[in-house]
Amino acid sequence: MAAVKLQIGVAGLGRMGKRHALNFLQNVPRASLVAVSTPDADERQWAKENLAPHGVTVYEKYADLLSHQGLSAVCVASATAVHAEQAIAAIAAGKHVLCEKPLGISVDISQTVVDAAAARPDLKVMCGFSRRFDASYRDAYSKMQSGMIGRPSVLRSQTCDVLDPSGFFVAYAEFSGGIFVDCSIHDIDLALWFFGEDAKVRSVHAVGITAVEPDLRKYNDRDNAVGVVEFNDGRIAYLYASRMMAAGQEDATEIIGTKGKLTVNMVPTENHVRIYQPGGIRHELPQNYWGRFRAAFTTEAIEFTDSVLNDTPVPVKLESAVTAVRIGAALQKSMITGEKIVFDESGSEGDRARL
Template identity: 65%
Template sequence: MAPKLQIACAGLGRMGARHALNFHNRTPRAELVAAFTPVQKEVEWAHANLEGVTIYTDYDEMLKHPGLQAVVVATVTTAHAEEAIKAIEAGKHVLCEKPLSTSVEISQSVVDAAVKKPHLKVMCGFSRRFDASYRDAFNRMDNGQIGRPSVFRSQTCDRLDPSGFFVAYAEFSGGIFVDCNIHDIDLALWYFGQDSIVKSVVATGITAVQPELRKHKDVDNGVGIVEFWGGKVAYFYSSRMMAAGQHDMTEVIGTEGKLAINANPTGTLVELHESTGIRREIPHDYYGRFEHAFVTEANEFTAACLDNNTLPFKLTGAVQAVKIGCALQESLNSGQKINFDETGRRLETSRL
């Protein structure tokens, strides 16, 4: 019997539970051997749903689990970096949920730790990189079907959650550009090339439904433009107030064509004809949209660890993405456009 990757899951909240189940049930070459959560309710959930998995309430203890080879970090964002670094230092492969941190410096510290252990696979969980549609579009672009990609539009739009959850969440999320558009930024870097250098960043936003977000310097609808040196431009939209559900979409516009990913969102393949017209439903949250991408992510990360394959993208990109996200968030709050020179060094914002 080929040995399976012995993996642990840190965090069993909304996202952690999904990762744990995916590694437990839908990743044939991995074996989920351990999980960590400090939350009693989640411990109980684990006992009921993760048969045969050792549950820890102390992260450091979990790292000592015999034979452990890899860790998926899916705790709260503020804990990502520290736990990832500890795992790296303990010699474990790491799949860390995005973002590594809402701070550029802290994100970089994860990269620094990983650099010291080049035999380890350390990946930031940009799930859209594993989505079949994004991959199909990338391959078409790569094959020249749209000429030279020049304009990139992407949005991450969540369904309206009237519970107020996002207000509390905003205290630690890093803001809408870091929390939501980080995905779109990462996609732009993927499609435009990871070596793209930002020329300018500007953003604005409003609080249409949750004015209390302002106390965390956040908004519920944000628009930003990121210019790259070399004649490329990306623009982003993020929102917390979509009525119909999650609508994440992207357009890659080239000199000879355009690729649209999810311009027509849909859930199942069902359309209902009723007296008010024709209606279809769309996924209510990002997991509804990207569930299969998460499963692919788990399987490909596992294969990379076991077979010593190159990961599909570099960890440094996660720092780039946070850097751009933070600059957008800063511009949102300062009202200033931020400029960078051709080496990527930030210029003084304003001059007379």
């Protein structure tokens, strides 16, 4: 008896695309990776060597991927700038979509995906906020829900990458939406998750510096940034993002409640090994986001696959991805202008007078 499998394709084979492709190929029993597409010749060569031997068709054009015989779903893992248009094209072609975060670098672009999805309620469309699938974050969420810490009131969260000495992230900044939309989007999504999707933002304020890469300024970006988000119901999220960590990927979160506190990954560790040498006791860290969240990406792919095959709701609401971009973009704007930004009751950016 051969079980029905989800025929899925991956669009984009950059750093994240390769990982998504291998993930669907190796770790998702109910999915079959059947095709990939990328405009980049080197990436196609990689696919020919690593994916084609397992029966995966390699396309140059995304449109051809969408036309692949039997394809049911697409994982959009291309550059942020084309997330939205590729997701919308897939929906138009009747494919289920797992889209890498963010949906787009602006609220308007992100909203177009939500609108397209709303028109096709038969399709599963999900934005991949990987931390929602991480075992530790889920454990913390479940403990909070059980009342263990009283009312969650303050959330501190950070997304901090190792310094990439190649400076790749400067060029990348031109299209990433900036450090708050690219990195802190995860922390913002955590705030929405832990405080409740309907939490309304009252104000945002952010500051940033270029400690290691002054060239980021030409793209209105920074390499270290701190943001503060006030919610209307008397809660605060404060965020830190950095691109210059020395030791490894440092993504940590504290959820502080009226009766206790939960932390996730306060002291990052790669594994259970400790090294004793002159100078002290040392342990290693994951060196990048994938190293920390590899298992979460697998769970994400498995659960997306299940929601399609079982026709159940996707585990993360799509609208939430727009709210996250709204907050991230406002923080980015505050950081660049130096202005605190306040929102009115409806959740739109208001004027200072309202305060």
